[in-house]
Amino acid sequence: GQQLNQSPQSMFIQEGEDVSMNCTSSSIFNTWLWYKQDPGEGPVLLIALYKAGELTSNGRLTAQFGITRKDSFLNISASIPSDVGIYFCAGQRAGSYQLTFGKGTKLSVIP
Amino acid sequence: GAGVSQSPRYKVAKRGQDVALRCDPISGHVSLFWYQQALGQGPEFLTYFQNEAQLDKSGLPSDRFFAERPEGSVSTLKIQRTQQEDSAVYLCASSLVERSTQYFGPGTRLTVL
Numbered sequence: 381g382q383q384l385n386q387s388p389q390s391m392f393i394q395e396g397e398d399v400s401m402n403c404t405s406s407s408i409f410n411t412w413l414w415y416k417q418d419p420g421e422g423p424v425l426l427i428a429l430y431k432a433g434e435l436t437s438n439g440r441l442t443a444q445f446g447i448t449r450k451d452s453f454l455n456i457s458a459s460i461p462s463d464v465g466i467y468f469c470a471g472q473r474a475g476s477y478q479l480t481f482g483k484g485t486k487l488s489v490i491p
Numbered sequence: 492g493a494g495v496s497q498s499p500r501y502k503v504a505k506r507g508q509d510v511a512l513r514c515d516p517i518s519g520h521v522s523l524f525w526y527q528q529a530l531g532q533g534p535e536f537l538t539y540f541q542n543e544a545q546l547d548k549s550g551l552p553s554d555r556f557f558a559e560r561p562e563g564s565v566s567t568l569k570i571q572r573t574q575q576e577d578s579a580v581y582l583c584a585s586s587l588v589e590r591s592t593q594y595f596g597p598g599t600r601l602t603v604l
Contacts (some may be wrong), residue, residue, distance in 0.1 A: 383533055415595075420598075422598050425593075470533075477586075477589045481534050484531075491592075
């Protein structure tokens, strides 16, 4: 099935560094979502974006909905060890309940 | 409970066996979704229920996959004659209404030998 293009696939960063990851699509989405998945758990919603150009923050996390509606990025500032996990972007089309996910970015934080 | 629960958390099946995976959604949530997550991939949509009605089963990979939600609450995903390619984590999600935030359960990891 279709999946969004998410990059990078994995990252190793030092504790305290900032992180940036992004997601692109060949088609338009009306909602962009960012989830975090810990090992053995289901995805947990971090940030939801509903409008092109929207910039939304949740603590140390900031996400933007691209103007073209075909991309989104997620920034994490001042990373800490508990940020470790897999981050997924997901897109939702207008009038649809289906979520289309990226393949994930695996984040490792070195203390 | 406060969240979506799934059971069993782990299931090992021999090829050809039938399996049944259970999902208990958040109480009062009308919408229920099943996703399949292969190793190293993001979740992929399988099927959607609104109350007891299965409105979309376009993501089910074959007719060996069957899902039900007879009373509009608990849902069961059944896989008949399991194959090795069925090995994956099966995630259930529920939402208050159709397009509101989807809350995911912890998943059932199915391994077919």
